[in-house]
Amino acid sequence: MSNFDYQQQQDVRPLLCLIMFGSVERCELDPSCQCPPLSKYLIKLDEIAFDGVRFCLNDPIEVELYQEDGLWYSEFEPLGILASGKTKEQAMLSFCQDFSVLWQEIAQCPDDDLTVDALKIKRNFLSLVKR
Numbered sequence: 001m002s003n004f005d006y007q008q009q010q011d012v013r014p015l016l017c018l019i020m021f022g023s024v025e026r027c028e029l030d031p032s033c034q035c036p037p038l039s040k041y042l043i044k045l046d047e048i049a050f051d052g053v054r055f056c057l058n059d060p061i062e063v064e065l066y067q068e069d070g071l072w073y074s075e076f077e078p079l080g081i082l083a084s085g086k087t088k089e090q091a092m093l094s095f096c097q098d099f100s101v102l103w104q105e106i107a108q109c110p111d112d113d114l115t116v117d118a119l120k121i122k123r124n125f126l127s128l129v130k131r
Contacts, residue, residue, distance in 0.1 A: 040066040043074075043092070050096040055103065056130040063095060078124045080117075103129070 046060040064075045065088060072091035075082045079102060083094035106118050107125035114122060 040064065041088075048096050048099050050093075050100040053100055055099065057128050058130055059128075061128065063092075065091060078121075079128075080121055 043063045044060045074091040074095035085091035
């Protein structure tokens with residue numbers, strides 16, 4: 001069995017960065033490696049807080065955080081949330097606000113008042129949030 005000598009494999013360093021670190025600005029294994037900047041993140045959240053209200057989740061959710069056309073977006077498709085901001089932080093704050101508003105407006109609403117799509121989102125909310 002042969003050993004992989006990282007120091008002798010100069011041409012694969014950017015690929016290793018991509019595989020191991022999701023394409024980071026500076027490789028953790030080799031500071032001289034110039035990998036492309038990170039443009040998409042998966043943020044794991046086990047709770048969400050906004051305006052003094054904290055939502056504890058049964059299981060962590062993965063929110064996509066990415067940049068496109070100069071704006072940052074945070075997205076969680078199962079709840080239909082696509083929030084944006086000028087910075088990563090603003091996009092995540094907007095996500096938390098949208099989560100809170102949708103909880104109040106959809107998850108707490110009587111089923112008879114909701115559309116079929118809204119009922120699906122409500123079921124997703126109720127399965128995610130600890131009560």
